[in-house]
Amino acid sequence: MEKHEYQAPGPNDSRSPCPALNSLANHGYLPRNGKNITANQLIEAINEGFNVSKFIAFILSHAGSYLIGKTREGELSLEDLFNDAIEHPVSLTRPDKDLSEDYRKISPELLDSLFSEKNENNKLTRKSFARQFIKRRDQSLRDNSKFHGLSFLQKYQVFGEYSLTLLCFPGSENGRGEEIDVDTLRSIYQFERFPDNWKKSESTIGLSQLHNLVGNIRDMVEDLDKNKPENMNKILK
Template identity: 35%
Template sequence: MGLVQKLTKPFIDTFVFVWDFNLFLLNVLLPAHKPGHVVPAGAPGHGGTWPVYIAPKDGDSRSACPMLNALANHGILPHDGKNITFKELNTSVRQTFNFAPSFCFFVPKFSADFLDRSYWNDKFDLADLSKHNAIEHDASLTRHDAALVPDQGKPDLQLVDELLKEATGKTSEGGALLTKKDLSLALSKRRYAARKTNEAYTESKFHNMFGSANSSTMLTIFGGRVDDLRPMLTDERFAPNWEPRILSRFGLTMAAFNGTVLPVERGIDVKKIEQQEKARQQPQSETVT
């Protein structure tokens, strides 16, 4: 990060958090969007009509984030995933997923900073966002660790299937629903497995919180609905007629998002998974003896 970025970062961060909290308050006071009208008129996906899905081709750039890859697969971002401006990312994510403007500025600005680029003037490829231990992190729910699988642009279908099988909730229509407890359990299992299989595994409070935040979009933006999550996590595409489950007038703020992220992170118990694994292995050891 350049000197100017370092000097201005505290002031920008403070401004964004104040901005975000004001949007949080306005969401409480103002009426929400009506279902079917979350994506703004004129934007791709308005009324549930998404641009045609085209799977990535050889040479296309993709990230460790299914949602960003879906934007490219549907042509909302450049299909090759290259030469994207950070401001373009801001607008596309805002309109498509109904994140708050503060959220949509903060994350691309954070990305520009860790890539040592200018948010205002520079461009990036989606694969650039997979820089290890920036936004991409070990123990992802949809990717094996970068030390084991360097190409983070493709989901691991077995991991995705294991995640979605954790869903214990039900929608009003009877469909499978991923809950906060389900997500905490899935993250507990992944962190345990990643520690065992990846000798280069790294973990910190920051990365754990980022992991829980990334995963919690499944509960907020997608409402935990497995029928919507499966195409997003496997093919990285939008389900037909999909729209964000967040109806708030100014979108999902960071302040509101913490109401999901913090309980998910607090519910993670890797030691419990370790004890359960030892208990399963104990009878086998006794039989061998």
């Protein structure tokens, strides 16, 4: 087997709520069993697997370890990230923890809802993710009595997840940060597997690039919210 060939996880392997990290384990950038992982291993895997800058990888790795109560030298298992300090409602792939006993499992219904936001070219754009965020947020507000909205930091985390998806996984350099093919995203989000013929970004994905895209998606969400029919009616009254 090649070093980074895909290998499905076994029944005793540990996996997280993050499809990208699970993909790194499934391809051997992280220990394939998903266990006893150090922050430095996370940094190297994120950098090597996706060409995300080591600075971003450092922030993600050490912040994640800190939030779940691991020391700087401590090791974690991917399943440790199913933690209220990191996990959040309004996931694109999994139901809210308070709404389903199967919240750790990928939901085909939620994926179909996301993919329905594709454009005529079978691509999901920045606006597709913004629209899906509003759909999921409103769904959680309606159905989850314990959910009253995301904090500023949680929104940044969520929009950061969308932004890294758009930066890391498009099949061509032209699409990075702009759009991603539905079939490509299904491979990552549903099967946690790098798509066939996929290549990581040729240029290192940096913090300013990520921050700008987060801000752009946030602005799109705010604009879409303002133009929702119920809000337009309030303005016209």
